Amino acid sequence: MYVTAAPVVKHFSEKSRVLVEGESLQLECRTWGYPLPQVKWTRLSRWDSSSVDIVSGGRITLDNIDSVVNARLTISDMSINDYGTYTCVAHNGIGNQSDSEAILVRVKGITILQCSFIDSFCFWVIKCFSHGIVVIYNIVLVE
Numbered sequence: 001m002y003v004t005a006a007p008v009v010k011h012f013s014e015k016s017r018v019l020v021e022g023e024s025l026q027l028e029c030r031t032w033g034y035p036l037p038q039v040k041w042t043r044l045s046r047w048d049s050s051s052v053d054i055v056s057g058g059r060i061t062l063d064n065i066d067s068v069v070n071a072r073l074t075i076s077d078m079s080i081n082d083y084g085t086y087t088c089v090a091h092n093g094i095g096n097q098s099d100s101e102a103i104l105v106r107v108k109g110i111t112i113l114q115c116s117f118i119d120s121f122c123f124w125v126i127k128c129f130s131h132g133i134v135v136i137y138n139i140v141l142v143e
Contacts, residue, residue, distance in 0.1 A: 004035065004094045005033045006092070006095025007097050008032055009031045009099045010031070015102065016101065016104065017102070019106070022077055022078065024075065025074070025103060026072065028065060029072075029073075030071070031071065031090035033095075034094075036067055037068060038069040038070060038092065039068060040089045041053070041054035041062070041088055042086070043084045043087075044085040046083055059077050060073070060074070060075050073088070079105065080105050082103065083103065084102075085102045085103070087100040088100075
């Protein structure tokens with residue numbers, strides 16, 4: 001007799017992180033269940049709210065951890081386009097569970113002007129210099 005169990009995902013230790021353009025990101029989706037879960041990664045873009053499935057290739061690698069398929073996500077040479085919320089979804093045919101981490105990628109040379117906490121939201125004003133043009137982004141990070 002076999003007992004089946006829907007996946008359980010151990011929550012990420014951090015819910016948000018700031019990386020500088022050019023750094024690498026590594027996220028691990030620690031999960032268990034029976035049958036053994038597989039992991040799918042997605043990124044919700046903070047620029048246009050689109051959701052993208054993440055697949056291995058180029059700067060992106062997906063590795064197995066303890067026989068769990070695609071449990072480790074590594075993105076090398078992070079760019080501003082990698083900014084967003086990364087979600088791992090563990091599924092095994094019995095059920096699924098997920099966890100997310102927000103990743104802010106700073107462009108080299110930007111200056112953070114202000115950070116104030118209002119009603120559990122952090123409002124960041126970021127000043128970017130590109131080819132002599134000043135661009136200001138207002139970014140809201142949710143805990």
